[in-house]
Amino acid sequence: MENLRNNIENLKNKVNDCAIQAGRNPDDIKIVAVGKTFPVEVLQEAHLNGINTFGENKVQELVEKMSLMSKDIEWHMIGHLQKNKVKYVAGSVALIHSLDSVELAEEINKAACKKNCIQNVLVQINISEEETKFGIPVLSVYGFLDKVAVLPGIRVKGLMAIGPHTNDVVNIRERFKKMHSLYIDIKQKKLDNIDMDILSMGMSNDFEIAIQEGANMIRIGSAIFGKRSYVAQ
Ligand SMILES: *Cc1c(COP(=O)(O)O)cnc(C)c1O
DSSP: OHHHHHHHHHHHHHHHHHHHHTTOOGGGOEEEEEOTTSOHHHHHHHHHTTOOEEEESSHHHHHHHHHHSOTTOEEEEOSOOOGGGHHHHTTTSSEEEEEOOHHHHHHHHHHHHHTTOOEEEEEEEESOTTTOOOSEEGGGHHHHHHHHHTOTTEEEEEEEEOOOSSSOHHHHHHHHHHHHHHHHHHHHHTOTTEEEEEEEOOOTTTHHHHHHTTOSEEEESHHHHOOOSSOOO
16 A cells, blocks of 8 residues: 555645645644545555544444544544434544534533533534535524533534635635634633634645644545545535
8 A cells, every 4th residue: 555655645744844834833733534435444554654533424434444443543523413323423433523503412412421421522614605504604603602512511622614615726715714713713702611722624625725724633535545436425
């Protein structure tokens, strides 16, 4: 798997250069490797090459891979999460990136309380309203945080966004800028039970823009594992 090793090395070099050029510390940017559709053997190879955090967007695939791989790996649920599947991930994953409704928050809270733990989550923000249905609209975010902050089984650690599906760099940058200013805005308010430590944005096609605009967690699939043979949504 010479390719995989090269891909990881190239990615780390790019993240490094990009961070330094943006006046940031490369160590502050965490890479989440998105292995969806790739078999466990390939993820294991990535793990041997220094990847310790993996993200999956489907519950079944996540649970299966989690059970088969080394226990020192950190797992993130990055995809849309249905309420009836919460019980399989709450309390087992380090971070859920996709909290996007009060009902889902309540379900995660219930499952976490039952397991006597606190589930770390990111609030997914809808920064591309015209294209995607998932995520909290920017204007609703404070009302949403108020409702989630009182749930004892949930800890909000930051925000997540998926960039617009376009090659228009100006458009992408504009959304990421908006995301970062929202993140800073919330952080400065120092809300009870709300931490703003993580800003998860940037994928294989736009992680450099995301880093320039303040992301500290990037979710990278194809730049590590190569093209997926089908689109898993
Ligand atoms: C698939 C996926 C990624 C990674 O996408 P690439 O373009 O392959 O880097 C990141 N975030 C989410 C939510 C995804 O579903």
